[in-house]
Amino acid sequence: MTDEKYLTIPELAKLLGVSRIAIFNRVKKGQIPASKIGKTYFITDQTIAHILGKEVTKGGKDLIDAAVRKTVQEYGEVLKKLGKE
Numbered sequence: 001m002t003d004e005k006y007l008t009i010p011e012l013a014k015l016l017g018v019s020r021i022a023i024f025n026r027v028k029k030g031q032i033p034a035s036k037i038g039k040t041y042f043i044t045d046q047t048i049a050h051i052l053g054k055e056v057t058k059g060g061k062d063l064i065d066a067a068v069r070k071t072v073q074e075y076g077e078v079l080k081k082l083g084k085e
Helices: 009-016 020-029 045-051 058-084
Strands: 006-008 035-037 040-044
Touching: 006 009, 006 045, 009 020, 009 040, 009 045, 020 040, 040 045
Parallel strands: none
Antiparallel strands: 006 040, 035 040
């Protein structure tokens, strides 16, 4: 037995303060990974941590790194001047 915890779509919707339909649509589109048992979808605590921003995935880290590189490339001189103040 694993130590993973799960939330259902209504529980996650209540936690995030959005509608059940919004969560359900994201699950159906594959934007939120979920397992289906019978008619009920379950979302793992690891997925919930990712949604809440408590955990960064490899893909998320790559996006952040790319954004930092672009910012430094475009505003490098300005950042240097701000760092000297």
